[in-house]
Amino acid sequence: MxxxxxxxxxxxxxxxxxxxxxxxxxxxxxxxxxxxxxxxxxxxxxxxxxxxxxxxxxxxxxxxxxxxxxxxxxxxxxxxxxxxxxxxxxxxxxxxLKMMAAGFITQSPEYRGLVCPMIDARRMEVYTSVFDIKLNIVEETSAKIIDENSFETYISNQIITFIGDGSSKCSATLTASNAKFVNHNFxxxxxxxxxxxxxxxSKSFEDVAYFEPFYLKDFVLTQPKKKV
Known part of the structure; x- marks a missing residue:
């Protein structure tokens, strides 16, 4: 086992x-x-x-x-x-993001659309990608600033469900009928x-000595605001 x-x-x-x-x-x-x-x-x-x-x-x-x-x-x-x-x-x-999509698909066995997991970054930016119901990548992982035209290629002809802690802030912007939002922790x-x-x-293991997280964007250190 x-x-x-x-x-x-x-x-x-x-x-x-x-x-x-x-x-x-x-x-x-x-x-x-x-x-x-x-x-x-x-x-x-x-x-x-x-x-x-x-x-x-x-x-x-x-x-x-x-x-x-x-x-x-x-x-x-x-x-x-x-x-x-x-x-x-x-x-x-x-x-x-793939783990999140897998969780949604497992809990929604009748679903037949696309899945777009979103992790909140800042303001209207999210870390995101798009998967089909077999977890094939439809759109590669990226840091994306969301506006009313985001994902229009998919939304125009099929249902796409947005999940994750970054999706809730996008619901007022992505208002097409094919855009669905699920407020649940994946x-x-x-x-x-x-x-x-x-x-x-499949023995798909990482080299423990050299493995690093997938940060996607460089960490930016900011100075704390001075108290007046």
């Missing part, structure tokens, strides 16, 4: 799950600002204890690789790499399970 520890920290969600042969068995997650540094290792210990597993029992560690929050990704990937080094286990990296480690298992079976 493939027992995989799965970690998602790309957004404000801190999520940890354990899957066995592609099925989520145990999960612990919480949504909030600045949770990852203080909660992630605690959540990992909790799900391991709940599952009755030792760390040596794991077959791999899977991490949501981004795009997303620079700080969240850095914490998640550092933790996953540390576990892989200590346990001599392989590292599996799952593209965050940034969950539970949504990695089948993707991680597929990569485990």
């Amino acid at each position: 493939a027992k995989i520890l799965q970690i998602e920290t790309a957004t404000s969600v801190c999520s940890v799950a354990i899957s066995i042969n592609g099925e989520t068995k145990f999960i612990k997650e919480e949504i909030g600002q600045n949770l990852h540094a203080s909660k992630l290792t605690l959540f990992i210990d909790e799900v391991m204890k709940t599952a009755g597993l030792s760390y040596a029992d794991l077959d791999a560690i899977a991490i949501s690789k981004g795009p997303g929050s620079y700080t969240g990704l850095r914490i998640g990937v550092s933790t996953a790499k540390g576990l892989c080094y200590a346990l001599n286990k392989p590292l599996i990296a799952i593209e965050t 940034n969950s480690a539970a949504n990695m399970s089948q993707l991680a298992y597929n990569q485990f079976k």
Whole structure:
């Protein structure tokens, strides 16, 4: 059996799950600002204890690789790499937007349109891509500033459902009848399970020494405002 520890920290969600042969068995997650540094290792210990597993029992560690929050990704990937080094286990990296789309498709088996996961960046910018219901990439991942003409190639002739924490701010702009919005959290480690298992079976592992998160955009350090 493939027992995989799965970690998602790309957004404000801190999520940890354990899957066995592609099925989520145990999960612990919480949504909030600045949770990852203080909660992630605690959540990992909790799900391991709940599952009755030792760390040596794991077959791999899977991490949501981004795009997303620079700080969240850095914490998640550092933790996953540390576990892989200590346990001599392989590292599996799952593209965050694909994980989100997989979660929506699993929960909506009758759906036949396109899926557009969105991660909030800033103002009207989102990290986004477009998938069909078989998780084939229709539009590659990019940082996109949303206006009324965004995705018009798809919206004009088929239903496209927007999901993720970046989608809600776009609903007032993307008003075509074919544009649908689902207000639900898909940034969950539970949504990695089948993707991680597929990569485990194909031995699609990362080089632990050199793997870096997919930040998509460079981190920009800003100076705090001076108090008057």
